[in-house]
Structures are given as structure tokens and as C-alpha cells.
Amino acid sequence: MDHVFYPWSAQAELAPITVKGGSGAWFWDDAGNRYLDFSSQFVNLNLGHQHPDLVAAIVDQAHTLATISPTVANDKRSRLAQLIVERSPGDLNRVFFTTGGAEAVEHAVRLAKQHTGRTKMLAAYRSYHGGTGVAIGLTGEPRRWDAEPTNVDVVRFFGPYLYRSPWGASTLEAECAAALSHLEQVIELEGPQNIAGLILESVTGTNGVLVPPPGYLAGVRELCTRHGIVYIADEVMVGFGRVGEWFGINAFGVAPDLITFAKGVNSGYVPLGGVVMSERIAERFDHRVYPGGLTYAGHPLACAVGVATIEVFERDxxxxxxxxxxxxxxxxxxxxxxxxxxxxxxxxxxxxxxxxxxxxxxxxxxxxxxxxxxxxxxxxxxxxxxxxxxxxxxxxxxxxxxxxxxxxxxxxxxxxxxxxxxxxxxxxxxxxxxxx
Structure with missing residues (x-):
């Protein structure tokens, strides 16, 4: 413990417990204290601690092929991409794998900029998109403060939050209308011809579990379509069952252009994330090199757990x-x-x-x-x-x-x-x- 530097913590004030094991919804420390995990750790442990099917998937894959370059094909990687696409909305048809959610956001923004030739991004104030350079730059909440300046060309907007409405609305309908009017004005004032993409958590996670009112995400989709803005749905936290849908946005009948995912895709047993993209964005790179990649992207162990995860979801x-x-x-x-x-x-x-x-x-x-x-x-x-x-x-x-x-x-x-x-x-x- 003395030699570990912990994230999001004042090191001298931290006294972490030492976790010895876990099973299902429970884990325990070295003093014998048991905890009912109502956080799924970092909202990633969707299938719980030590799920036997996920552990078996790691062991089986390790015996077959422990690791391989992301530039070659692998059966588990290909199978997981197929399973994800089959559960994605609209025409999202290809998967770019990463090793986590922040990297997924980084590449989604890169894809949006490459696709549009624009540079500016829109992001909500009440948001968290990851701790790496572009991702923390897009983040609206206070954790970005000490990382600034981030050199990310970002403009922020207010999303709907009826309990603390920025517009004094008293109904969901009024809050939705005001939020969309506000967003439309932000787009107008920033110049839609300058805006590459808009990134939005389908259900805002760390910043309040803010469920968008009926019609809001559809309105965001319409504004993005009208102005040629790439709509990125950040599903890192709510994807893969967290709100009872494969992807949270599925509950709203809306199809974005890109989806970022991680966490629940394999419960974090082995680091994994990615971007699901529409065919019209993916085909841009059919005969043009995509400028990006990661050594451990789509790791066979991680993808094997992802395949097992979806199988467990269906079976159970x-x-x-x-x-x-x-x-x-x-x-x-x-x-x-x-x-x-x-x-x-x-x-x-x-x-x-x-x-x-x-x-x-x-x-x-x-x-x-x-x-x-x-x-x-x-x-x-x-x-x-x-x-x-x-x-x-x-x-x-x-x-x-x-x-x-x-x-x-x-x-x-x-x-x-x-x-x-x-x-x-x-x-x-x-x-x-x-x-x-």
C-alpha cells in the first residue's frame, strides 16, 4: 500500500481497506468486514464479483491465446463486435476497440473531427467523460478544473435537470423545451459549421443520475442532424444493462452516430472499451488510414469475457x-x-x-x-x-x-x-x- 499512488485522492488522507475477496453482490476485507456493493465498484461490475462464467472465459482464452496484436483478426474479438452491433440502435455497424472508456471518448472525438473536418465540440456542464486529455477537457464537472487548460476546443451547455432547473421550469415538458431551446441557441452562437460533434451521456452518471425527459434526446438528435454535427452517446456507465437496456439510449428510441462503451461490457474483469460507429462514418476509412490505435485494444482475454457477458445476460x-x-x-x-x-x-x-x-x-x-x-x-x-x-x-x-x-x-x-x-x-x- 505504501508504494501505490491512488487516483482521485489526497494520498496522506487516504486509508483504503484491503479487499481480500468477493462473490456476487458482496466483497470483504482482511478484517472480515463484509460489504454489500451498491456501487458496482466504479459502476462497472455489472455481473458482480467473481462470476464463474466470466472467470472461466478468462482461463479458457488464456489457454488458447493469451494475447495478440490488434491488427490481426481474432475469433473472440470478431464475435464480440458482432454481438455489440446486433444490440446497437440504428445503423451502427462497426466497433473500434479500446482498453477503457476515456480512450473510447478520445477516439470518438477523433472520428467526429475526421468525419466533419471541423474542430469544436459541445459537451454538458454536468458530465464526466474520462480522465485523459481530450476526455477531461470535455468533462464539465469540477474534476476538470485542475487539469485546465486542456487545449480542447469545447463549448458547454446545460442539460435538463428539473429538480434544479436553470430555467425555473416546473414540468418535465417545460424543462425539455427550455433545454432544447438553450442548446439550439448555443449551436447558433458558436456557428454550426464549426462544430464537429456533441457528446452527451444518455443518462448522466456521476453528476446526478439525470434521466432525460421524454423528447429531449430526440430533439438533440434532430439538432445534430440538421447541422451536420456528429452525435456521440457516452454509454460508458449506462451501457450493457445498467438501466435495463443494452444501451441506455435504446430506451428513448434514438440512434446516435457514435456510441462509446466500456465498464459493463465485461464488468471490468479485463480492461476493455470501444466505439460503435455508423457505417457512413466507418466507410470514410475504407481506403484511408485511420490515424489511431492502441497496443492492447480488443485484447483477447477482455473480448472473451465480453462474449461470455452477453451470453450470461441472455441466458439469465x-x-x-x-x-x-x-x-x-x-x-x-x-x-x-x-x-x-x-x-x-x-x-x-x-x-x-x-x-x-x-x-x-x-x-x-x-x-x-x-x-x-x-x-x-x-x-x-x-x-x-x-x-x-x-x-x-x-x-x-x-x-x-x-x-x-x-x-x-x-x-x-x-x-x-x-x-x-x-x-x-x-x-x-x-x-x-x-x-x-
Whole structure:
């Protein structure tokens, strides 16, 4: 531990647990403490810890062919690309493999610029697209601040967020209309002839589990089509079942030009990501060299796990499980907790992806901690997190939110166990309420 430099952490203030093992929706440390994983680690462990089919896929592939260059064909790589394309919307027909989500974003932007001959990108303020150069430059949330200047030609816009509407809207319909009008004006003021692409999380992940209102993504699609802008759907977090669909955007009946994916494609057992692209973008490079590649892209071990993942999804009806248990147990249970605890300002989400937004005052909607809070200002949320871990529930925490993202194989009874723990945890949040 003393020689590891940890990500997104102040090194001297970090005291990580030492994880010894895991199974399904649970993992445990070297002190014997067990945790119900309501974060799927970094929202990637969709099929849970130590899934036997995924482990077997790695072992079998290692015995056959442990690694090979991405410039040659491989049966597992080809099979996974076929399976992904078959589950993609619209005419998305080719897959460029990477080793993770940030690299997928980097190459999606490169594809958009190559395709259009333009340089400018549009991205939302409430967004996270990865920690590498272009990806962090596109990111709208505070983690980009210390990376700036990033030299990424990006213009940001506000997406719909009814609970904290930038436009003071009171209905989903009004919020959708205002958000689309705002985006159209941004495009007009920036000059559509300058804009290569627009990147948007189909359901905003770390920045709030913001589910777009009906019609919003269709409106984004129309604006991009009208102005020749490449629409990139960032599905790194919500792809492969997180919201009960192969890709989150499928729930909205919209087909983007590019999809970035990673995380749930193989639960992160071996690093893997990629870009699914439309044929009209892919064919540009039929007789022209694509300027990019990665040594470990489409690694056979990673792709073997990806193939096994999709087979498990189909065999075990994972999407049906996520839709049913997500609505009837997880979503319904969170709604009951919202009624019970005054610190819960809003519960929102779908499938196995929900946010519990914590406030000091439900009338004013003052957040439990200030925006981008650190140190003592963030102490109330830190206390909530400590209590959650003490009780054995491992949370996905962002700003003033507890975000629920359990593995997709988590049973209804395990979800109920997590909700029971969360009930006690929210008592801590309630203790910080403004009583005036």
C-alpha cells in the first residue's frame, strides 16, 4: 500500500481497506468486514464479483491465446463486435476497440473531427467523460478544473435537470423545451459549421443520475442532424444493462452516430472499451488510414469475457431482472425512504441506477453540502458515507448524492437488505437538517 499512488485522492488522507475477496453482490476485507456493493465498484461490475462464467472465459482464452496484436483478426474479438452491433440502435455497424472508456471518448472525438473536418465540440456542464486529455477537457464537472487548460476546443451547455432547473421550469415538458431551446441557441452562437460533434451521456452518471425527459434526446438528435454535427452517446456507465437496456439510449428510441462503451461490457474483469460507429462514418476509412490505435485494444482475454457477458445476460434474462427489480424493489423502496426521511430532496433514476439527493431543507432545496465542497464543508456527506460503510453498505457517492448502482445480478432480497441499511444511514443525513 505504501508504494501505490491512488487516483482521485489526497494520498496522506487516504486509508483504503484491503479487499481480500468477493462473490456476487458482496466483497470483504482482511478484517472480515463484509460489504454489500451498491456501487458496482466504479459502476462497472455489472455481473458482480467473481462470476464463474466470466472467470472461466478468462482461463479458457488464456489457454488458447493469451494475447495478440490488434491488427490481426481474432475469433473472440470478431464475435464480440458482432454481438455489440446486433444490440446497437440504428445503423451502427462497426466497433473500434479500446482498453477503457476515456480512450473510447478520445477516439470518438477523433472520428467526429475526421468525419466533419471541423474542430469544436459541445459537451454538458454536468458530465464526466474520462480522465485523459481530450476526455477531461470535455468533462464539465469540477474534476476538470485542475487539469485546465486542456487545449480542447469545447463549448458547454446545460442539460435538463428539473429538480434544479436553470430555467425555473416546473414540468418535465417545460424543462425539455427550455433545454432544447438553450442548446439550439448555443449551436447558433458558436456557428454550426464549426462544430464537429456533441457528446452527451444518455443518462448522466456521476453528476446526478439525470434521466432525460421524454423528447429531449430526440430533439438533440434532430439538432445534430440538421447541422451536420456528429452525435456521440457516452454509454460508458449506462451501457450493457445498467438501466435495463443494452444501451441506455435504446430506451428513448434514438440512434446516435457514435456510441462509446466500456465498464459493463465485461464488468471490468479485463480492461476493455470501444466505439460503435455508423457505417457512413466507418466507410470514410475504407481506403484511408485511420490515424489511431492502441497496443492492447480488443485484447483477447477482455473480448472473451465480453462474449461470455452477453451470453450470461441472455441466458439469465438480466435485462428483465433489472427492469422488474429496479422498478418494483429498488425504485419503490427508495421512494418509501424519501417519504420517511426529510433529508431526501429527490429520488430519481431507473433500472439499477438511482440517485438519492440529500438536502438540508426540502423547501429551499439547499444541498446537504455546497457545490464542489472539500474539507470541513464536506463533513456532513463524509459522515453519511462513514455510517454507510460501518453498516456494511458500500455506496457510490458524488457531491450531495448517494447513488445506487448495485451489480445487475443482485437479488431482490439483497436489494431489500441494502435499503434497510440505507434507512439507518439516512438518519445521519437527517441530523444535519436545517430546523429553523
Amino acid at each position: 434474462a438480466i435485462l428483465d431482472h433489472v427492469r422488474t427489480v429496479g422498478a418494483e424493489v429498488l425504485g419503490a423502496g427508495l421512494a418509501r425512504l424519501a417519504d420517511k426521511h426529510s433529508s431526501v430532496g429527490e429520488v430519481r433514476g431507473g433500472g439499477f441506477f438511482w440517485a438519492v439527493e440529500l438536502v438540508r431543507n426540502p423547501d429551499t432545496r439547499e444541498a446537504l453540502i455546497p457545490f464542489a465542497a472539500t474539507g470541513t464543508a464536506a463533513a456532513p456527506m463524509a459522515a453519511v458515507v462513514r455510517e454507510s460503510k460501518r453498516r456494511g453498505l458500500w455506496p457510490f457517492v458524488a457531491a450531495n448524492r448517494l447513488q445506487m448502482a448495485p451489480p445487475l445480478i443482485t437479488t431482490a432480497d439483497e436489494i431489500r437488505t441494502g435499503l434497510d441499511i440505507l434507512d439507518g444511514v439516512l438518519d445521519v443525513a437527517d441530523s444535519y437538517m436545517d430546523r429553523s
